[in-house]
Amino acid sequence: MQDLVRLAALVAVAEDGSITRAAARLGYTAPALSQQLAKLEREAGAALLVRHHRGARLTAAGELLVTRARRVLGEMDRARHELARLSGLSGGRLRVGTFTTVGIHLLPPVLSAFRRAHPDVEMTVAEYEPPGGVLAVAAGEVDLALTHAYEPAQSAPLPPGVELEPLLTEELVLVTAPGHVLAGGSGRLPIEELAGQPLISSAPDHAPRRGVEGELARIGATPAVVCRTPGYALVCALVSAGLGVAVVPEMVAAMAATPLGVRALEPTSFRRTISVAHRGTESGPAAQSLRALLRGGFARASPAR
Numbered sequence: 270m271q272d273l274v275r276l277a278a279l280v281a282v283a284e285d286g287s288i289t290r291a292a293a294r295l296g297y298t299a300p301a302l303s304q305q306l307a308k309l310e311r312e313a314g315a316a317l318l319v320r321h322h323r324g325a326r327l328t329a330a331g332e333l334l335v336t337r338a339r340r341v342l343g344e345m346d347r348a349r350h351e352l353a354r355l356s357g358l359s360g361g362r363l364r365v366g367t368f369t370t371v372g373i374h375l376l377p378p379v380l381s382a383f384r385r386a387h388p389d390v391e392m393t394v395a396e397y398e399p400p401g402g403v404l405a406v407a408a409g410e411v412d413l414a415l416t417h418a419y420e421p422a423q424s425a426p427l428p429p430g431v432e433l434e435p436l437l438t439e440e441l442v443l444v445t446a447p448g449h450v451l452a453g454g455s456g457r458l459p460i461e462e463l464a465g466q467p468l469i470s471s472a473p474d475h476a477p478r479r480g481v482e483g484e485l486a487r488i489g490a491t492p493a494v495v496c497r498t499p500g501y502a503l504v505c506a507l508v509s510a511g512l513g514v515a516v517v518p519e520m521v522a523a524m525a526a527t528p529l530g531v532r533a534l535e536p537t538s539f540r541r542t543i544s545v546a547h548r549g550t551e552s553g554p555a556a557q558s559l560r561a562l563l564r565g566g567f568a569r570a571s572p573a574r
Contacts, residue, residue: 273345275309276338278302279317283335284438286537287324294435294542323536343568349561362391363555366402366414370501371543374524375437376415379566383559390555399477400425403546407431412556413547415563420540422480430551433544434560436567439519441481441539445530446511452530459535460488467493467513469504481539485516505529543567 281291282302292302310317317331327335363383367376372394380392397405402414407428416433418424419441427433443463445452451462468490471478474497486492493513496504501521508515509527518541522531545563547556 272305272309272312273342275305275312276334277342278305279309279331280335280338280342282306282318282325283327283331285324286326288318288320290324290438294438339568343565346561346565349557361389361553361555362393363559364411365392365394365559366397366405366411366416366546367394368397368399368402368415368417370518370521370524371415371417372396374520375567379559379562382562382566387555387558398475403431403433404428406546406548412553413545413560415543416546417477417541417543419477419481420538420542421484422477425476427546430548431546432549433546434564435542435544436563437543439541439543440533440537441516441541442519442522443514443532443534444505444508444517444522444525445514445532446509447528447530449514449530451514452532454532457533457535457537460484460539463514463516464489466490469493469507469513469515470495471501471504471515471517481516484539502526 278291278295278297281295282288285291285294288302288306289299292299295302297305306318313330313334315330316328317334318325319328365376365380376394380394383390384392395405395411397411397414397416399416399418402411402416405411406414407430415436443451443458451458451466463485468485470482470485470492494507496507501517502525504515504517505521505525506527507513509525509529516534516539522529545560547560552560
């Protein structure tokens with residue numbers, strides 16, 4: 270029988286395309302994660318991964334096992350949720366923090382499932398632009414909060430008592446006006462091709478985006494319009510109108526209200542990870558139940574690679 274931790278490790282590598290990135294997301298060192306994967310391969314009796322200079326990809330056996338592993342891990346999350354329900358979760362309140370994109374597109378069905386399971390729990394939802402939600406958890410203003418971090422970036426230390434659980438990692442993609450020359454090619458666009466392009470700059474003073482903005486400036490992308498608020502709806506509207514191009518998360522591009530051209534970038538190291546911030550063992554049963562639902566809901570929403 271395969272160990273659940275090792276199955277989760279394999280799923281993380283499949284999603285991140287790299288043992289190093291998966292290890293960082295799961296809180297392991299890369300050698301430690303490699304050891305877990307080697308044990309899983311011995312248990313499976315087959316090679317599950319092919320390592321290469323840019324990361325790792327699944328073999329046919331790995332693809333098969335990842336498909337089954339996602340189902341098993343999803344069932345375990347549902348079991349944890351049901352056990353929380355059996356623990357007598359009734360009454361009380363749950364305070365949730367979120368940022369705009371996830372609050373609109375991914376959180377509502379999860380909260381709906383929570384309400385069906387725990388109709389007596391009073392829920393409040395507050396909006397915090399990251400990293401504000403993390404600080405709100407630390408201050409006790411909310412029980413948990415959805416937040417995000419970008420790569421490339423410098424890691425910010427967490428406040429004492431706060432833990433982060435990654436839920437979903439997505440690539441950043443190029444968005445352009447429909448018919449733009451950069452959106453028309455096949456395959457990934459080398460990031461250097463953005464040199465000299467007029468850029469809709471996404472809040473360069475906004476801490477989570479600072480590393481991405483710095484890298485775009487380094488390759489010579491030319492700021493055409495600077496959005497001082499980090500809201501992506503405005504960025505996409507300006508791009509659609511032909512005022513420039515922008516680099517945004519996949520979810521933003523897929524759900525934009527205005528027509529856009531979209532192109533994947535090379536390298537794939539431009540990413541956004543969405544996590545839930547919580548107080549670890551101090552979290553109450555309502556927060557723990559919602560975290561289980563978040564894991565399942567966000568795993569189903571994870572973009573296909």
